[in-house]
Amino acid sequence: MKFAKLRLSGFKSFVEPTELLIREGLTGVVGPNGCGKSNLLEALRWVMGESSARSLRVAAGGSGMDDVIFAGTAKRPSRDLAEVRLMLDNRARRAPAEFNADEEIEVSRAIMRGEGSTYSLNGREVRLKDVQLLFADAATGAHSPALVSQGRVAAIINAKPQERRQLLEEAAGISGLNVRRREAELR
Numbered sequence: 001m002k003f004a005k006l007r008l009s010g011f012k013s014f015v016e017p018t019e020l021l022i023r024e025g026l027t028g029v030v031g032p033n034g035c036g037k038s039n040l041l042e043a044l045r046w047v048m049g050e051s052s053a054r055s056l057r058v059a060a061g062g063s064g065m066d067d068v069i070f071a072g073t074a075k076r077p078s079r080d081l082a083e084v085r086l087m088l089d090n091r092a093r094r095a096p097a098e099f100n101a102d103e104e105i106e107v108s109r110a111i112m113r114g115e116g117s118t119y120s121l122n123g124r125e126v127r128l129k130d131v132q133l134l135f136a137d138a139a140t141g142a143h144s145p146a147l148v149s150q151g152r153v154a155a156i157i158n159a160k161p162q163e164r165r166q167l168l169e170e171a172a173g174i175s176g177l178n179v180r181r182r183e184a185e186l187r
């Protein structure tokens with residue numbers, strides 16, 4: 001699965017609807033300090049189901065996730081809704097078999113202030129778990145080792161064996177099996 005397009009609206013500093021085409025090959029994001037480069041990467045993690053306050057730079061606990069919603073500036077009022085949509089290119093059919101009919105898969109996550117997040121896949125509302133399963137198999141999830149943020153390289157080198165094993169499992173694409181096993185055990 002390849003990232004094809006990212007659309008943001010009301011997410012952090014991206015208050016106006018913004019669309020980014022992610023083309024074949026390496027993509028670089030450049031710009032002055034504070035222009036929103038890290039916010040973009042956070043949007044990508046967020047739409048894939050990230051819930052860690054630290055990796056999204058939001059306040060820990062309760063309504064901390066509301067911090068991803070545009071908070072307003074001296075000139076612009078705050079918003080109550082943030083939405084991120086990610087278009088995936090599935091022409092190589094790397095997504096789980098249930099998506100074999102789809103050349104493109106649209107994953108979206110929205111949050112209303114005070115009401116938490118909702119997720120959808122191809123316009124149909126789904127559970128967080130469904131989004132996580134889609135990405136866990138493809139080894140491209142919110143925690144994917146393919147997304148390396150500032151300071152992460154040193155963290156990987158210094159990781160405990162158990163943590164490093166988890167990274168290797170994700171890179172090898174088998175962590176989806178663990179998610180499925182845990183879900184089966186809970187039934």
Ligand code: ATP
Binds near residue numbers: 012032039
């Ligand atoms: P650097 O080069 O320093 O790493 P950057 O391009 O990664 O910078 P970001 O950290 O992505 O910049 O963006 C920071 C900006 O986003 C700040 O100006 C901050 O005020 C703004 N911002 C973050 N959250 C919100 C929010 N909820 N509402 C409005 N603006 C926000």
Ligand code: MG
Binds near residue numbers: 037038
């Ligand atoms: Mg940054």
